[in-house]
Amino acid sequence: MKRAIRILFALGLVLAFAWGGQIWSHTDHPTEAPDSWVDALDQPVEGLSPALLDTGAGVGLLLLGSWLVGQLVAPTGLPRMMGFLLFGLFCGPSVLGIVSRAEMEYLVLVNDLAIALIALLAGAEIKIEFLRKSLRAVTLITVIEMAAVFFGATAVSLLVVPRLGMVEGFVPTLLVSLIIGTVLITNSPAVLLALVTELRAKGVLTRTALAVTVCKDLLLVILFTIVLAVAGSMLADRLPASGHTDGSAAPSSVGAEGAPTEADPAELADAEGGESHAPSAGGAMWLTLAQHLGGSLAAGVIAGLAMAWYLHRIDAHLPIFLVFACFGLALICEALHLETLIVAVVAGMLLQNVWGERLEGFFETVEETSTPVFCVFFAVTGAKIDLEQVGALWHWALALVAARCVIVWLSTTGASRVSRLDATTTRWLWVAFVPQAGISLALALIVEKTLTGYGLSIGSSLFTLLVGVISLNLVVGPLLLSLGLRRSGEAGGGNATEEGDAPGEEQRE
Amino acid sequence: MQVFLTILVVVILALLATSRRLYTLRRRRPVIVLVAGGWLAMGAGAALGPSGVALISESAVLPMTPLLMVGMGWIGLMVGLQLRREVLVALPRAVRRLATADAVASFLIFGAIGVGGSLLWLEHTEPGWLVGPVVLIACASMGWSMETRSLRAREDAGAQRLELLIRASAALAGVLAVAVFGIGESIATRWNDGTMRVHLLQGAIRIGVCVALALAASYLIREGLRLAGRDRDHQLVVFLGVVALVAGVAMQFGAPTIFAAMLVGVVVANMQGVDLRQFERFILKAEHVIAAMFALLAGVLLDVRIGAPEIALALAIAAARLLFKPAHFRWWARRSDAQTPGIEAAPLPTDSALYVGPVRQSPLAVALAVSFVLMEDRSALSTRLLTIIAIAGFLSDLLPLSASIARHGLRRRSSQGEGPEASTEIAGATP
Numbered sequence: 006m007k008r009a010i011r012i013l014f015a016l017g018l019v020l021a022f023a024w025g026g027q028i029w030s031h032t033d034h035p036t037e038a039p040d041s042w043v044d045a046l047d048q049p050v051e052g053l054s055p056a057l058l059d060t061g062a063g064v065g066l067l068l069l070g071s072w073l074v075g076q077l078v079a080p081t082g083l084p085r086m087m088g089f090l091l092f093g094l095f096c097g098p099s100v101l102g103i104v105s106r107a108e109m110e111y112l113v114l115v116n117d118l119a120i121a122l123i124a125l126l127a128g129a130e131i132k133i134e135f136l137r138k139s140l141r142a143v144t145l146i147t148v149i150e151m152a153a154v155f156f157g158a159t160a161v162s163l164l165v166v167p168r169l170g171m172v173e174g175f176v177p178t179l180l181v182s183l184i185i186g187t188v189l190i191t192n193s194p195a196v197l198l199a200l201v202t203e204l205r206a207k208g209v210l211t212r213t214a215l216a217v218t219v220c221k222d223l224l225l226v227i228l229f230t231i232v233l234a235v236a237g238s239m240l241a242d243r244l245p246a247s248g249h250t251d252g253s254a255a256p257s258s259v260g261a262e263g264a265p266t267e268a269d270p271a272e273l274a275d276a277e278g279g280e281s282h283a284p285s286a287g288g289a290m291w292l293t294l295a296q297h298l299g300g301s302l303a304a305g306v307i308a309g310l311a312m313a314w315y316l317h318r319i320d321a322h323l324p325i326f327l328v329f330a331c332f333g334l335a336l337i338c339e340a341l342h343l344e345t346l347i348v349a350v351v352a353g354m355l356l357q358n359v360w361g362e363r364l365e366g367f368f369e370t371v372e373e374t375s376t377p378v379f380c381v382f383f384a385v386t387g388a389k390i391d392l393e394q395v396g397a398l399w400h401w402a403l404a405l406v407a408a409r410c411v412i413v414w415l416s417t418t419g420a421s422r423v424s425r426l427d428a429t430t431t432r433w434l435w436v437a438f439v440p441q442a443g444i445s446l447a448l449a450l451i452v453e454k455t456l457t458g459y460g461l462s463i464g465s466s467l468f469t470l471l472v473g474v475i476s477l478n479l480v481v482g483p484l485l486l487s488l489g490l491r492r493s494g495e496a497g498g499g500n501a502t503e504e505g506d507a508p509g510e511e512q513r514e
Numbered sequence: 515m516q517v518f519l520t521i522l523v524v525v526i527l528a529l530l531a532t533s534r535r536l537y538t539l540r541r542r543r544p545v546i547v548l549v550a551g552g553w554l555a556m557g558a559g560a561a562l563g564p565s566g567v568a569l570i571s572e573s574a575v576l577p578m579t580p581l582l583m584v585g586m587g588w589i590g591l592m593v594g595l596q597l598r599r600e601v602l603v604a605l606p607r608a609v610r611r612l613a614t615a616d617a618v619a620s621f622l623i624f625g626a627i628g629v630g631g632s633l634l635w636l637e638h639t640e641p642g643w644l645v646g647p648v649v650l651i652a653c654a655s656m657g658w659s660m661e662t663r664s665l666r667a668r669e670d671a672g673a674q675r676l677e678l679l680i681r682a683s684a685a686l687a688g689v690l691a692v693a694v695f696g697i698g699e700s701i702a703t704r705w706n707d708g709t710m711r712v713h714l715l716q717g718a719i720r721i722g723v724c725v726a727l728a729l730a731a732s733y734l735i736r737e738g739l740r741l742a743g744r745d746r747d748h749q750l751v752v753f754l755g756v757v758a759l760v761a762g763v764a765m766q767f768g769a770p771t772i773f774a775a776m777l778v779g780v781v782v783a784n785m786q787g788v789d790l791r792q793f794e795r796f797i798l799k800a801e802h803v804i805a806a807m808f809a810l811l812a813g814v815l816l817d818v819r820i821g822a823p824e825i826a827l828a829l830a831i832a833a834a835r836l837l838f839k840p841a842h843f844r845w846w847a848r849r850s851d852a853q854t855p856g857i858e859a860a861p862l863p864t865d866s867a868l869y870v871g872p873v874r875q876s877p878l879a880v881a882l883a884v885s886f887v888l889m890e891d892r893s894a895l896s897t898r899l900l901t902i903i904a905i906a907g908f909l910s911d912l913l914p915l916s917a918s919i920a921r922h923g924l925r926r927r928s929s930q931g932e933g934p935e936a937s938t939e940i941a942g943a944t945p
Contacts, residue, residue: 026766062762069755
């Protein structure tokens with residue numbers, strides 16, 4: 006109790022200073038630089054925007070505050086990352102508004118760093134030996150789970166969408182449902198990794214979950230691009246245009262036949278995976294996809310080699326190198342329109358599987374740096390939750406969440422049985438695929454922007470529904486995952502098996 | 515995109531500059547001065563920045579403000595952590611007197627130069643407009659560089675005492691410089707109509723906020739470290755969080771970030787019952803990289819489009835350093851030599867290149883100038899002042915460097931003539 010009071014007092018101090026600073030800076034600090042200084046030297050002056058001015062304190066607030074809330078919730082058995090999320094939500098625009106929407110634009114740097122670091126960690130967790138032995142299980146679970154969620158969520162959406170009055174007629178309803186089904190396939194590698202790190206989980210369940218999540222991301226790039234391109238263009242043909250096309254928000258330029266020809270994937274990139282899916286016309290879509298995936302894999306190998314060179318030749322200031330290597334990855338991916346997640350996963354896999362033992366110090370550094378990164382990342386994700394949107398369609402969102410949970414449970418458990426995984430893994434593996442976070446939010450944003458780009462008004466209502474579902478999954482998912490990791494005995498490395506042990510091996514023996 | 519590129523370039527250069535591979539090169543005598551003063555890094559920053567090839571563009575610099583704020587907080591914390599009570603008590607009285615006397619004299623002399631320069635240079639001559647530039651010029655001139663290795667010729671006890679005197683007084687003068695800068699810059703308030711006025715109440719509020727921040731931060735650090743236990747990743751959260759929060763909130767209140775962070779460092783250094791070794795290790799581990807990064811960013815902010823008045827001001831500062839600092843230091847050193855007990859055992863050398871050491875400007879001067887640039891939203895005046903201080907610092911480093919090289923050359927030549935005994939002395943000169 007005393008501990009909780011002390012933490013609450015510290016939290017109060019952090020909030021008071023951040024709030025006080027914001028109030029002071031917004032009331033006293035002029036938003037424009039005074040002309041008098043300019044007159045003195047005849048030079049133009051750029052004033053700091055209040056949002057930029059607040060960003061320094063904002064980073065401190067989110068970092069320290071979320072960590073304190075994480076400490077507060079930890080003894081209750083809740084994962085710390087729930088504390089990070091809740092603090093972000095509390096400080097974000099939906100509740101207190103200490104972290105404003107404008108300020109969050111500047112936090113994109115932190116977000117991109119987090120994505121690369123999380124993916125690097127995820128890659129480092131995947132051992133080639135394990136993949137080789139468990140290829141069948143990972144493939145089966147990935148395919149069955151993805152297919153089941155895609156078709157199952159689409160079917161449930163067919164029932165929900167007409168009641169929301171978004172579209173009329175079977176085909177438009179089906180197309181919208183397909184989009185919903187695709188977005189609901191995703192699960193969050195960040196949440197999975199954060200909990201694995203926090204609970205020090207090790208074992209077959211953990212490794213299988215990570216491997217399946219990475220495989221799902223690779224396949225999702227293809228599926229999402231196809232579904233959005235096809236469904237978007239067909240919807241544009243069948244639905245009357247809203248007449249309102251927000252040029253600034255529209256990512257795609259609409260071609261002569263109403264189909265998007267090209268889009269700037271960098272504009273679409275956001276959140277957890279830096280996803281950049283752009284619908285393209287016809288055969289060009291496959292070429293773009295191939296370039297996108299192949300390029301990401303190749304860039305990952307090059308990045309891994311470059312990092313290995315530094316670590317072998319220079320080998321100094323590892324934490325700072327790590328932080329900025331991740332910034333570098335984000336930069337390269339943004340410039341070349343690649344998937345940050347895939348690039349960093351490949352780099353991490355390469356480093357771990359080729360030079361794993363020699364780079365032990367580096368991976369220790371990666372783990373040490375992960376806590377501050379997780380704090381800020383989840384706090385920012387929490388701040389992105391729009392309670393108003395969740396509240397608007399909460400019952401429908403809840404129905405979709407429940408349906409998704411059941412489908413994930415049934416399909417994963419079934420696939421695990423087919424793959425002959427051990428009983429504990431079979432029972433709890435599904436919980437790893439429930440949480441949704443940044444990738445899903447990014448996909449929802451892309452859906453909204455793409456449909457708006459087609460001139461369709463349903464983009465925003467679909468976005469609201471998707472954000473509602475994702476927000477609920479973001480809250481429910483980590484709780485289930487934490488429970489699963491504890492119950493399976495993998496939390497604290499309790500069920501750790503030898504490196505490279507394949508799932509199902511135990512049962513087969 | 516541009517921001518990423520900027521940060522990436524800065525960090526790659528900083529990492530390479532501080533790598534082990536370049537360590538051998540850094541030990542060479544002329545390079546020591548360039549590296550210790552951050553001139554190489556600053557030059558690289560200027561070359562890459564908007565004033566140079568513009569690889570780092572003007573628009574990319576602005577979003578880097580939070581990074582600069584945190585860097586400034588880091589430096590302030592490092593300065594403040596030096597002020598541990600036991601260390602202060604253990605310091606010879608001569609060091610404290612020397613540092614205080616230098617701070618007072620520098621404030622008067624360089625403040626006068628600042629006033630003169632500003633009156634000639636600036637259009638506005640009301641006190642409100644003058645306080646910022648004058649306080650910056652005066653504080654940037656307090657103390658001197660702590661680096662003594664490049665001036666070391668022999669390693670007898672007397673020379674070591676002299677080195678210690680230079681380093682300890684430089685550290686203390688640095689603290690005084692940040693304190694005076696913090697107070698001075700806090701009282702100059704910009705009003706919404708664009709005018710600058712001296713406003714004591716606003717200044718008092720800002721200083722009060724800094725003190726309150728320091729107390730709150732020390733509480734947060736104490737509680738945070740208690741909660742973090744031995745987990746280094748959690749300790750890192752506490753450290754980064756506190757530095758970012760203090761730096762950011764100070765900036766919001768219009769107080770100098772470096773001053774607020776220094777106060778936090780002072781309070782933290784004197785906290786009872788908290789093991790700060792891990793905490794200090796975090797800070798010191800990254801010291802060189804942060805310094806290199808900061809120098810690079812300072813270089814990016816430089817405005818090289820300066821005219822004759824700015825160059826004249828820089829020359830005046832450098833000339834005043836040359837005339838005043840060595841004489842003042844020598845006088846105080848002799849005085850302390852006469853007063854300190856046990857002096858017979860190790861008298862200070864009568865002739866040493868170390869006496870020229872105080873000519874060199876403290877690297878903290880550039881940090882203060884960058885803090886001013888941040889507070890002034892990168893106004894043209896502030897970036898030019900940064901350039902002036904950088905030029906003055908570079909010029910003030912040149913003289914001892916050339917003196918050192920000349921002495922070193924002479925000794926080498928004489929050692930070649932005299933044989934192995936003399937060469938042993940020179941070998942000892944290189945650490």
